[in-house]
Amino acid sequence: GAVVSQHPSWVICKSGTSVKIECRSLDFQATTMFWYRQFPKQSLMLMATSNEGSKATYEQGVEKDKFLINHASLTLSTLTVTSAHPEDSSFYICSAPPGLAGVYLLGDTQYFGPGTRLTVL
Amino acid sequence: GIQVEQSPPDLILQEGANSTLRCNFSDSVNNLQWFHQNPWGQLINLFYIPSGTKQNGRLSATTVATERYSLLYISSSQTTDSGVYFCAVELNTGFQKLVFGTGTRLLVSP
Numbered sequence: 687g688a689v690v691s692q693h694p695s696w697v698i699c700k701s702g703t704s705v706k707i708e709c710r711s712l713d714f715q716a717t718t719m720f721w722y723r724q725f726p727k728q729s730l731m732l733m734a735t736s737n738e739g740s741k742a743t744y745e746q747g748v749e750k751d752k753f754l755i756n757h758a759s760l761t762l763s764t765l766t767v768t769s770a771h772p773e774d775s776s777f778y779i780c781s782a783p784p785g786l787a788g789v790y791l792l793g794d795t796q797y798f799g800p801g802t803r804l805t806v807l
Numbered sequence: 808g809i810q811v812e813q814s815p816p817d818l819i820l821q822e823g824a825n826s827t828l829r830c831n832f833s834d835s836v837n838n839l840q841w842f843h844q845n846p847w848g849q850l851i852n853l854f855y856i857p858s859g860t861k862q863n864g865r866l867s868a869t870t871v872a873t874e875r876y877s878l879l880y881i882s883s884s885q886t887t888d889s890g891v892y893f894c895a896v897e898l899n900t901g902f903q904k905l906v907f908g909t910g911t912r913l914l915v916s917p
Contacts, residue, residue, distance in 0.1 A: 718903065720903075720904070720905070722907075724848075727912075729893065729907045729908065729909055729910050730850075730893070730895075730907040731907070732904055732905065732906070735904065777848055779848075779850065781850075781905075783903050795840065795852055795855045796840070796852075796903065796905065797852070798842075798849070798850040798852075800847070800848065800849045801848040801849065803848070
C-alpha cells in the first residue's frame with residue numbers, strides 16, 4: 687500500500703526556535719498534502735492544505751506566518767513552526783491522497799504519516 | 808461548519824466481545840472514512856465508505872448517507888483493537904479536506 691513518512695518522529699526544542707517537519711510520499715506522487723494538528727486526547731484538526739508549486743491554503747484561525755508550508759516537489763511537503771512556544775506543543779500529522787492534478791488513484795483514500803510529536807520547552 | 812459526533816466517547820470491552828461505534832454528521836458529505844489510531848499515533852485506514860456496507864475480516868462498516876450516520880462494527884474484539892477510532896468526512900466543497908469526528912477511545916482487556 688501507499689506509504690507516507692514524516693521526519694523527525696519527535697522533537698524537543700527551546701521556546702523561540704524554529705522547527706521543520708518533513709512529509710514524504712514514498713511510493714506515489716501527490717499534488718496535494720494536508721497538515722493536521724492533534725492535541726492530547728483530542729481529535730485531528732486540519733491546519734492547512736499544501737499545494738505543489740503554489741501557496742498553501744490555511745484554515746481559519748491558523749497563522750500562516752507562524753506555520754510555514756513549502757511543497758517543494760510532488761513527494762515532499764515541509765511544515766516549519768517558527769518561533770515555537772509551549773502552546774505549539776502538539777502531534778503534527780500529514781496526509782496525502784495519491785494523485786496528480788485532480789486525478790486520483792487507489793480508490794481516492796488518503797494516507798497518513800506516522801506523525802511528529804513536538805515539545806516546546 | 809459541519810459537526811461530526813461519535814459515540815460512545817469511551818468503551819471498555821472484554822476480549823471476544825462485539826461492539827458498535829457510531830458517527831453522526833450534520834450535513835451532506837462527499838465521502839466518509841473510518842480510521843484506527845494506534846497507541847503510537849499512527850492512523851490506519853479501515854474503510855472508505857461513502858455509502859453502503861463493507862466488510863474486512865472482523866470489522867464491517869455501514870454508511871447511510873441520507874440519514875447522515877455511519878456505523879463501525881467490531882466483532883470478537885482483540886487487545887490489539889485498542890486505540891482511538893475516528894470517522895472523518897470529506898466535505899462537498901473541500902478538495903479532499905477531511906473533518907474528523909470526536910473519536911471513540913476503545914480499550915479491550917484480556
